[in-house]
Amino acid sequence: MPAIKFVNDAENLDKTVVAANGTNVRIKAVENGIDIYKFMGKLTNCGGIGQCGTCVIEVVEGMESLSPRTAFEERKLKNKPANYRLACQSLANGPGDIEVQTKPDEKAKAKAKAAQQKAAKAGKLA
Numbered sequence: 001m002p003a004i005k006f007v008n009d010a011e012n013l014d015k016t017v018v019a020a021n022g023t024n025v026r027i028k029a030v031e032n033g034i035d036i037y038k039f040m041g042k043l044t045n046c047g048g049i050g051q052c053g054t055c056v057i058e059v060v061e062g063m064e065s066l067s068p069r070t071a072f073e074e075r076k077l078k079n080k081p082a083n084y085r086l087a088c089q090s091l092a093n094g095p096g097d098i099e100v101q102t103k104p105d106e107k108a109k110a111k112a113k114a115a116q117q118k119a120a121k122a123g124k125l126a
């Protein structure tokens with residue numbers, strides 16, 4: 001039985017739940033009061049039937065313990081990093097534990113990376 005750890009630094013979320021093999025990650029989050037949707041997703045999500053693409057999570061650890069990406073995920077997430085998944089399409093199969101970042105913010109990460117690169121470049125010039 002894998003454990004799924006849901007984290008989100010901006011929301012002080014750090015919650016681990018135990019999941020039976022085959023557990024749907026979105027359902028497990030909802031059952032445990034974990035909010036996986038950004039604002040628009042709260043209003044427009046499809047309820048977990050794999051139609052909207054608003055339940056994006058970032059798998060920080062344990063990708064091998066999840067079911068493979070579905071065809072819908074491949075289409076919906078084609079411009080996203082390889083470790084992004086749709087929670088409603090992801091089944092926890094174990095044997096290892098899983099850690100997911102809820103509501104991943106690509107823009108913030110890109111800004112941080114650019115700032116890091118700029119600082120590194122400035123360091124080289126000094």
Ligand code: FES
Nearest residue numbers: 048052053055088
């Ligand atoms: S909730 Fe709609 S695709 Fe996951």
